[in-house]
Amino acid sequence: MDFSTRFARRFVRPTGSLELMEDLGGARPGTLMLGGGNPARIPQVEAVYARRLGEIAADAGQFGRFAAAYAAPGGDLGFRATVAAALADRCGWPLTARNVALTGGSQAAFFTLFNLLAGEGDGVRSRILLPLAPEYIGYADVGLSDDLLVSRPAAIEELPDGMFKYRLRLETLAAVPDVAAICVSRPTNPSGNVLSLAELRALDAIARRRGVPLVVDAAYGLPFPGIQFTDGGVLWNENVVLCLSLSKLGLPATRTGIVIAAEPVIEAITAFNATAALAPASTGPLIVEPLLASGELDVLCREVIRPYYEARSRQAVAWLREACRDLPLRIHVPEGAFFLWLWFPGLPVPSQELYRRLKARGVLVLSGHHFFAGLEEPWPHRHECLRINCSQAPEQVLAGIRLIAEEVGRAYAE
Numbered sequence: 001m002d003f004s005t006r007f008a009r010r011f012v013r014p015t016g017s018l019e020l021m022e023d024l025g026g027a028r029p030g031t032l033m034l035g036g037g038n039p040a041r042i043p044q045v046e047a048v049y050a051r052r053l054g055e056i057a058a059d060a061g062q063f064g065r066f067a068a069a070y071a072a073p074g075g076d077l078g079f080r081a082t083v084a085a086a087l088a089d090r091c092g093w094p095l096t097a098r099n100v101a102l103t104g105g106s107q108a109a110f111f112t113l114f115n116l117l118a119g120e121g122d123g124v125r126s127r128i129l130l131p132l133a134p135e136y137i138g139y140a141d142v143g144l145s146d147d148l149l150v151s152r153p154a155a156i157e158e159l160p161d162g163m164f165k166y167r168l169r170l171e172t173l174a175a176v177p178d179v180a181a182i183c184v185s186r187p188t189n190p191s192g193n194v195l196s197l198a199e200l201r202a203l204d205a206i207a208r209r210r211g212v213p214l215v216v217d218a219a220y221g222l223p224f225p226g227i228q229f230t231d232g233g234v235l236w237n238e239n240v241v242l243c244l245s246l247s248k249l250g251l252p253a254t255r256t257g258i259v260i261a262a263e264p265v266i267e268a269i270t271a272f273n274a275t276a277a278l279a280p281a282s283t284g285p286l287i288v289e290p291l292l293a294s295g296e297l298d299v300l301c302r303e304v305i306r307p308y309y310e311a312r313s314r315q316a317v318a319w320l321r322e323a324c325r326d327l328p329l330r331i332h333v334p335e336g337a338f339f340l341w342l343w344f345p346g347l348p349v350p351s352q353e354l355y356r357r358l359k360a361r362g363v364l365v366l367s368g369h370h371f372f373a374g375l376e377e378p379w380p381h382r383h384e385c386l387r388i389n390c391s392q393a394p395e396q397v398l399a400g401i402r403l404i405a406e407e408v409g410r411a412y413a414e
Contacts, residue, residue: 007144015141032400033392035364037189038252039338040312040391044304045250048296052287066286073274074266075102079285082293083258087223090298093236093260101259101269102280106219106245109257111142112272113215113241113265118148118180126180128215131203132168133372134341134385136189136217140373149374150176154193156381162321164330164343166193170202181241182207185217187228187336190371190387192313194221194335197233208239213265219245220337224292226301227309228336238262246284248338249297249305254284309338309391316340316390319398323405327412338391341368342404343384349411350383357407363400 056062065076074080077097084095103109118126130139130151139149152173154166166188173182182203187194195203200216207214216235221228225248236242244258257280259269273280291297313334320331320340332341347354355367368385375382386404390397 010144010146011141030362032363032396032403034388034390034397034400034404035366036389037247037339038389038392039248039250040308042250042304042308045300048291048300049251049287052291056286062286065282067283069282071102071279071282071285072270073279074270075100075273075280076282076285076289079282079289082289083260086292087236087260090223091234091236095260098263099260099266101261101266101273102285103257103259103269103273104277104280105247105255106217106243106257107138107142108255109243109259109269110139110217112269113243113259114139114142114148114181114183115144116265116268116272117213119144124178126178127374129173129176129179129182130184130374131170131173131182132166132184132188132193132195133375134166134188134190134368134382135183135371135373136185137366137370137373139183140370150179150376151372151374152176153372153375153377153379153381158330159333162330163333165333166191168195168199168203170199170206173206179210179212181213181215183215183217185219187220189217189220189337190339190366190368190385191332191341192334192337192339193332194228194230196231197235200233200235204235204237204239213239213241213261215241215243217243219243220248224297224301225249226306227338228306229310229313230335236260241265246288249288249301251284251287254287255281256284312338312390312394312397313340315394316388316397316401319401320405323401324408327405327408329408338389340388340390342386342388343368343381344386344408345384347384347408347411348414351386352383354386354407354411357411358404361403361407363403365400365404 056066080100081097083100084097087093088095114128118128127150132154133151155169157165157167204214222234242260246254246256328345330343351367358365366387369382372382
């Protein structure tokens with residue numbers, strides 16, 4: 001069949017997201033899964049969700065909302081009201097259910113938001129500005145046109161003990177033309193970088209001066225799931241579009257994205273949902289709603305989820321230092337999420353070739369070049385980095401790290 005429309009050419013081509021998800025879903029038994037973004041299966045967390053499923057199954061009213069009825073096009077009304085009330089109580093934000101919309105996962109949220117805010121319109125083309133490249137792989141290909149994104153490279157601060165940190169360069173942002181919105185992930189996927197609250201406010205001020213919104217992707221961060229090891233501040237106002245997710249709480253299969261925004265943004269997402277999908281699913285919202293309302297979810301995030309990932313991150317850093325002690329490895333300071341971002345300065349082969357070699361040996365990682373969408377100038381750094389997921393079974397992570405060290409060593413020896 002000939003898929004020759006502009007839409008088809010755009011969305012059926014090979015992309016980083018397609019490569020990631022095919023690796024994740026089609027891996028052979030025994031593959032060391034250090035590449036995808038699948039959260040860990042934490043028994044204490046899954047026990048809570050299993051309990052909730054039992055409660056839903058035993059209650060005809062809950063089961064009806066869970067599986068037997070369409071939600072509103074903006075998502076389950078009860079859950080949206082609970083999200084608004086919980087965030088108003090915990091963060092002091094003036095929210096109602098009219099400030100909350102659900103989508104079929106965060107990726108669907110960014111497809112909708114980016115194309116609502118930017119692109120071609122009335123003879124004018126506008127773009128989404130990513131001020132801190134590298135940035136999330138999933139942003140790269142959601143635009144209806146190739147040039148929806150423009151990014152600026154981060155500054156690199158080298159630190160002791162083989163660590164480094166990306167720094168925001170605010171002075172580079174003012175001259176970027178045709179900006180319809182600014183978007184950052186916090187913690188940043190892939191690097192685990194956490195922008196400070198002061199930096200978020202500075203970006204919001206720049207956005208306001210330009211008359212555009214600031215989109216903050218907090219899929220790994222605050223208010224939940226809270227996989228953030230530094231700077232506990234959160235920001236929302238009517239110029240901020242805050243995007244949350246149930247995936248990193250351990251519920252990726254429910255495909256539930258949450259958008260917190262001013263009412264006109266929510267109304268636009270609601271209208272798009274109705275046209276594209278009728279309504280988002282209610283399965284995840286029904287599992288989580290009473291946990292969020294009672295505060296049980298806060299305790300789970302604070303006492304189980306965050307410490308779990310922080311411990312895994314520290315352990316993986318120690319293993320990397322040992323395995324790569326004779327290599328010029330630099331590790332981005334892990335400030336959140338559950339990835340480690342590895343930089344091999346002067347890597348003799350492109351990171352995509354290193355990805356292929358590792359895949360042939362049964363280790364899935366992600367090549368760093370996927371995370372620099374919208375970058376207008378050449379930067380060798382983009383081909384010297386890998387992202388690894390350190391949240392999986394410790395023995396798999398350790399085995400994968402050792403194989404990464406072997407292959408990188410071979411590349412430097414060539």
